[in-house]
Amino acid sequence: MRTTRLHLLHMFSGAVIAVLLGIHMVILHLDAVLGFFGIDATEPTSWGAMMERASQGIWVGIYIALLAFVLYHAFYGLRGIILELSPSVRTGRIITRVFIIVGIITLIWGAYVPIALLSS
Amino acid sequence: MTESSPKQVTFRVQRYDPEDGTSPHFEEFTIPSSRGTTVLDGLIYIKENLDSTLAFRTSCRMGICGSCGMLINNYPHLACHTQIEELHSDTLSIKPLPNQPIIKDLVVDLMPMFNVHKSIKPYIIRQDTELENPTAEFGQLPQELNTFLQFAYCIKCGICVSACPTSASDRLFLGPQALAQCYRYCADNRDDGHQERFHVVDTDHGVWHCHLAGACSEACPKGLDPALAIQLLKRQLASQALGLRKKQPPSSVVPPPTEIKPKIPFPEFTVKGDK
Numbered sequence: 001m002r003t004t005r006l007h008l009l010h011m012f013s014g015a016v017i018a019v020l021l022g023i024h025m026v027i028l029h030l031d032a033v034l035g036f037f038g039i040d041a042t043e044p045t046s047w048g049a050m051m052e053r054a055s056q057g058i059w060v061g062i063y064i065a066l067l068a069f070v071l072y073h074a075f076y077g078l079r080g081i082i083l084e085l086s087p088s089v090r091t092g093r094i095i096t097r098v099f100i101i102v103g104i105i106t107l108i109w110g111a112y113v114p115i116a117l118l119s120s
Numbered sequence: 121m122t123e124s125s126p127k128q129v130t131f132r133v134q135r136y137d138p139e140d141g142t143s144p145h146f147e148e149f150t151i152p153s154s155r156g157t158t159v160l161d162g163l164i165y166i167k168e169n170l171d172s173t174l175a176f177r178t179s180c181r182m183g184i185c186g187s188c189g190m191l192i193n194n195y196p197h198l199a200c201h202t203q204i205e206e207l208h209s210d211t212l213s214i215k216p217l218p219n220q221p222i223i224k225d226l227v228v229d230l231m232p233m234f235n236v237h238k239s240i241k242p243y244i245i246r247q248d249t250e251l252e253n254p255t256a257e258f259g260q261l262p263q264e265l266n267t268f269l270q271f272a273y274c275i276k277c278g279i280c281v282s283a284c285p286t287s288a289s290d291r292l293f294l295g296p297q298a299l300a301q302c303y304r305y306c307a308d309n310r311d312d313g314h315q316e317r318f319h320v321v322d323t324d325h326g327v328w329h330c331h332l333a334g335a336c337s338e339a340c341p342k343g344l345d346p347a348l349a350i351q352l353l354k355r356q357l358a359s360q361a362l363g364l365r366k367k368q369p370p371s372s373v374v375p376p377p378t379e380i381k382p383k384i385p386f387p388e389f390t391v392k393g394d395k
Contacts, residue, residue: 001318008361080324083324084290085289
């Protein structure tokens with residue numbers, strides 16, 4: 001049931017991305033909409049506001065979770081497209097290993113900044 | 121009632137013989153067509169009167185055997201099931217089914233499809249010895265039969281595989297025919313072999329590679345819905361992976377009825393023969 005579990009995780013990650021990206025968009029880019037509902041989010045993209053969010057564990061968690069789910073969703077989807085266009089067991093094995101390595105490196109690299117900011 | 125005079129229809133038939141070394145090309149034949157003439161009738165006319173070297177596969181001529189699948193006006197059809205009149209064209213393009221290797225002219229090699237079909241174990245699998253030493257019939261309610269009945273009408277013509285866009289791009293994809301048959305046996309309450317079949321379809325080129333284009337269901341000449349079967353198979357796999365699948369033992373044998381109702385007697389003949 002390995003492929004089924006991976007595919008279900010792919011679908012689940014899509015739903016999680018929609019939620020996390022929704023939070024990101026509303027807080028950072030749709031502050032005018034928030035203002036309409038009486039929520040004050042003055043200059044959410046300013047340096048000070050960003051540093052303030054970086055000092056809160058919940059935001060660090062959201063950023064790292066978004067990065068992890070986006071990486072999984074993107075690489076698993078891309079792997080499926082490549083496997084369909086050049087179907088072979090060998091290609092599948094190579095593509096899977098390359099994407100796992102690149103994904104882990106990108107996740108560590110991307111997660112380093114919010115973790116460093118949180119601990120500073 | 122007067123019979124309308126036959127009109128002339130041009131068949132543009134793709135010719136290809138791998139032994140010749142020539143690339144596929146088209147040849148035109150003009151055939152007489154009247155109401156009710158099928159594409160297969162036209163091809164038989166060509167073979168009998170115009171070019172006996174034309175190769176195509178046919179058998180039952182009534183949409184049962186699934187031999188005469190071909191691409192007619194760029195859409196996969198059974199030639200015996202397609203009347204020329206309903207295509208509303210005086211020129212028909214006739215090509216072999218795509219996504220299958222060509223043997224000659226309109227004859228394709230269906231062995232790859234049959235091998236995939238075989239791989240999903242299209243037969244009842246049970247752990248007991250009832251199949252080897254049968255004692256009675258397996259119990260099956262009409263509603264249990266209805267869960268898979270339409271998929272049991274598959275004639276293995278290969279039209280769904282030819283229509284499938286995923287089969288066109290991924291030669292390792294199991295294809296709608298095999299996946300629908302996998303569901304047909306997994307949904308059968310007499311069967312206990314879903315684990316063995318799940319092992320085959322739960323792969324990178326298996327059931328999750330279906331894009332749900334629905335072309336298989338649209339093209340199926342028997343009116344089956346392989347796309348639905350694939351979605352139901354996905355549901356079975358997802359339930360199994362998430363541990364939500366209810367464990368149901370396969371149906372047990374049903375003892376033969378002790379009481380047999382008497383047959384309804386034949387009515388009296390109303391027309392008496394001369395004595």
